[in-house]
Amino acid sequence: MITRKLISKEIQTITLEYSGAKALAIMQEYHLSHLAILSNNELLGVISEEDIWGMHDENNKLESIKEKIQHFFMPLGKDVFEVINYMDEHKLSLLPMLANGKYIGSITYKSIISSLASIVAIQESGGVIILEMMQKEYSMSEIAQIVESNGARILSAYINDVDDRDVIKLTLKLNIIDIAPVIQTFERYKYTVAASYNQSENKDNLGDRYDLLIRYLNP
Numbered sequence: 001m002i003t004r005k006l007i008s009k010e011i012q013t014i015t016l017e018y019s020g021a022k023a024l025a026i027m028q029e030y031h032l033s034h035l036a037i038l039s040n041n042e043l044l045g046v047i048s049e050e051d052i053w054g055m056h057d058e059n060n061k062l063e064s065i066k067e068k069i070q071h072f073f074m075p076l077g078k079d080v081f082e083v084i085n086y087m088d089e090h091k092l093s094l095l096p097m098l099a100n101g102k103y104i105g106s107i108t109y110k111s112i113i114s115s116l117a118s119i120v121a122i123q124e125s126g127g128v129i130i131l132e133m134m135q136k137e138y139s140m141s142e143i144a145q146i147v148e149s150n151g152a153r154i155l156s157a158y159i160n161d162v163d164d165r166d167v168i169k170l171t172l173k174l175n176i177i178d179i180a181p182v183i184q185t186f187e188r189y190k191y192t193v194a195a196s197y198n199q200s201e202n203k204d205n206l207g208d209r210y211d212l213l214i215r216y217l218n219p
Contacts, residue, residue, distance in 0.1 A: 006112070007076075007097050007105040013038045014047070016066055020058035024049065036096040036106055037062065037069055043096055043103040045069040073098050074107075079130055079169065081197055084112060126155060127179035131170045131186065132194040138168060146185050152176045169194060 012026050013036045023035060033049040044066075051068040052058065073096040074083060087095055087109065094106045131143070140157070147154055156173040174182065183193050 006080075006107055008108065008111065009105040011035075011094070011106050011108070013103075014062065015039060016044075016061060016063040018062050020052040020055045020060060020062060020065075023047065023062060024052055024058065030108075032093045032108065034092055034094040036094065036103065038103060041103070043073060043098065045071045045073070046092065046094070046096065072096070073103075075099070076104065077169075079171065079195055080112060081128070081195065083107060087112070125177060126173060126175045127177055127182075128195075128197040129172045129174065129179055129183060129186070129193060130195040131172070132192045133168060133170070135166045135168050138170070142189075143170070143172070143191075146189060146191075147172070147174060147182055150176075150182045150185055152179075152182055 011030055011032070014023050014026065015038060027033060027035060027049050034046050037044045037047050047062060047065075047069055051065060052062075054068075055065055070090075072086075072090055072092060074086060076097055076099045083095060086092070094108050096106050097104055138159075144154060152174045154172055155175050158171045159168055160171075176182075177198060179196060179198060183196055186193055
């Protein structure tokens, strides 16, 4: 589900040569509490607002707190739920993304919440199934038939390219909570189910994820 469209290249990155005060000003400009730090276009990691406030003198260079840099990032191709879980676990407002080991931009909670709300019909209860397949194997008519054969219907669908191998991920939001029979049918038809999420389970509750992101936006 995560595509290059969600990755911002506009958010300014910083280096160890930046002062703490300058980094804080950039965070304020973008309404973030984290920034990506690069060195010679290579990602070093993420620095937090809290760590900068903890500096003895905010006019010092970030080099003086380089041990505070945290190595948070994700490779391109992860779905939005994996990103939300990762950002939730580490309390991140920004997550650097890599393609072939190279920094290509960052995802923020704002882009995530927009994607989540529009893609998975968050206001509707139900489950989410993410299928992975070769682009040439994609047939929405067959997929819809499988879903409907289990007494369900598709509320929303979203396709994104995973990488340069002509592989796609299809995210389906269904109108039923018990999606196990649908998953079993997909597997019987040799579809690869990359992930699934069920609102009846607290761990994967889409409403909880949505509320989490709302709290990020309105601390």
